[in-house]
Amino acid sequence: MKSSRKITDKKKINDTISSRIKNPDLVxxxxxxxxxxxxxxxxxxxFAQTTMREISRATGMAVGNLYDYISKKEDILSLVFEVYHRHVQETMEIQDNEIDENPMDQFRLFIQGSVKNVKIFHDEIHLMYRESWLLSKENLERAKQIELTQIEGLAKIIQRGIEQGVFKTQDPFFAASMIFFQLIILTMRGWTFQGKYSDKELENFLETYILQGIMA
Amino acid sequence: MKSSRKITDKKKINDTISSRIKNPDLVxxxxxxxxxxxxxxxxxxxFAQTTMREISRATGMAVGNLYDYISKKEDILSLVFEVYHRHVQETMEIQDNEIDENPMDQFRLFIQGSVKNVKIFHDEIHLMYRESWLLSKENLERAKQIELTQIEGLAKIIQRGIEQGVFKTQDPFFAASMIFFQLIILTMRGWTFQGKYSDKELENFLETYILQGIMA
DNA sequence: AAAAAAAGCGAACGGTCGTTCTTTTTTTGA
DNA sequence: TCAAAAAAAGAACGACCGTTCGCTTTTTTT
Incomplete structure (x- = not known):
């Protein structure tokens, strides 16, 4: 029997990764x-130092079989980002349901939730900040967009705080961006604080420091 | 004549890159x-995506000649870091000569100097934050040490400011670290602000925001 | 100016990588 | 139950990478 597998068989289902496999659940x-x-x-x-053979070993799938689910190595990097982004968006939606709190409480809740998320996804965030630039143009654009949405969400909280006189800052979006970056500092420069402070101390310092930056 | 070039000929001059070439100035x-x-x-x-052949072309040196000055590709990454670090340390020494100013002025000077440096070495900083983890243990340790020294310098300024009642923060070293990170964030996430603010605006926002974080 | 030393060169080597190809195994459905 | 479809497998391919080796050219020394 002639093999039915040709490269041209691969489908491009919408904007997800192309795959030769028919069963969507399996994919x-x-x-x-x-x-x-x-x-x-x-x-x-x-990413660059990881070989397809290593990925094959780690997943238990043969190399050829891997290529039934992707079309190039870069697709795997996209997949990693996709999974992380999906999680972030899910947790964001939960937070969005609590809009009628007062800004101060909401702000603290946002910070604390973010700190928790940063802790859980420490490695993934580190990876994304290290290697996102290797993504294709479209995938990079999508990653940026998601980060922007998060920052804008925080900016909105700050804006309401300013209107109610609890916060004070020159530009809510700028402040939100700075806070966003401060939140991920532990991920990228953890070693700076290594052995100097306990986890609890660090969390406390971070929250206080961030708050002082926008308090009226 | 038998070639005098054997790998064993390569000298390890102290902690710098080993080289087969005798003339130190040329090296x-x-x-x-x-x-x-x-x-x-x-x-x-x-780094990983750049080939030795590309480096050969860019420098105008033959590949074999490159290996007369280094012993492995990673050495070149170390060289890049070395050159940048040397510059940073030189500019730091200049700043250290002005210790008898009042803390507030000194702080502003530090921030403005850093902003200027970040602008000049935008690309190098970006590179270092992206790829420093590829360095060997010793070189990474040295890079960390230099960053630490810079942070401690800033922490000392803040400490004096606290003693004189102009600054207020829970922990000077923690505050210094946060500020340091805020200064280089523009390098890594410049696109967040792209088209939103002018350069001058950005500088102004940044200074004001950082100051508010530690003002008494 | 000749010999020795130093510096420069680039083809060639061995290995590894991403990717493809063909075959084998498993699943499906009539 | 068995043939057709789908999925899995891994050997093979060709390209390319970092590194080396032996040679040539240039510089220095006597």
Missing amino acids: KKKHLLIAKKSAKLFIKKG | KKKHLLIAKKSAKLFIKKG
Whole structure:
């Protein structure tokens, strides 16, 4: 029997990764597997330094089989970002449901939630800030957009705080951006504080410092 | 005549890069050339994605000749960092000569000087934050140490400001770290502000925001 | 000016990488 | 139950990478 597998068989389903496999549930399952296992490797060794053979070993899938689910190595990096972004957006939606609180409480809640998220996704965030520039133009644009949405959400909280006189800052979006970056500092420069402060201390310092930056 | 070039000929002069070439001035000159040209390539394509052949073309040196001045590709990354660090330390020494100012002025001077430096070395800083983790243990340790020294310098200024009642913060070193990170964030996430603010506006916002974080 | 030393050169080597190809195994459905 | 479709497998391919080696050219020394 002639093989039915030609490169031209690969489908481009909307804006997701192309795949030769027919069963969409299977594709979703394997994409998640590939993303999770690869993320660990990328974090440890970097994207460029991780080989397809290593990914094959980590996922338990043969190299040829991997290429039934992706079309190039870069697709795997996109998959990793996709999985992380999906999670972020899900937790964002939960936060959005609590809009009628007062700005101060909402702000603290946002900070605390973010700190928790940063802790959980420490490695993934580090990876994204290290290697997002390797993404294709479209995928990079999408990553930027998601970050922007998050910053704008925080800016809105600050804006309401200014209107009610509890916060004070020259520009809410600028302040939101700075706070956003301050939140991820632990991810990128953790070693600066290594051994100097306890986790609790660090969290406390961070929240106080951020607050002082926008308090009226 | 038998070639006198054996790998074992290479000298390890103290803690610098090993080289087969005898003339130290020539080594220094070529190391600088290699570092400057490679930095540009690394910034554009990343260290792992830049080939020795590209570095050869950019420097005008044959590949074999490059290896007369280094012993492995990673040495070139170290060279790039070395050149940048030397510059940073030089500008730091100038700033240290002005210790008897009042803390507020000194602080502003520090911030303005840093902003200027960040602007000049935008690409190099970006590169270092992206790829420092590829360095060998010793070189990474040295990079960390230099950053730490800078932070401690800022912390000392803040400390004096607290003693004189102009600044107020829970922990000077923590505050200094946060400020330091805020200063370089523009390098990494410049696109967040792209088209939103002018350069002058950005500088002004940044200084004001940082100041508010530690003002009494 | 000749010999020795130093510096420069680029083809060639061995290995590894991403990707493809063909075959084998498993699943599906009539 | 068995043939057709789908999925999995891994050997093979070709390109390219970092590095080396032996040679040539240039500079220095006597």
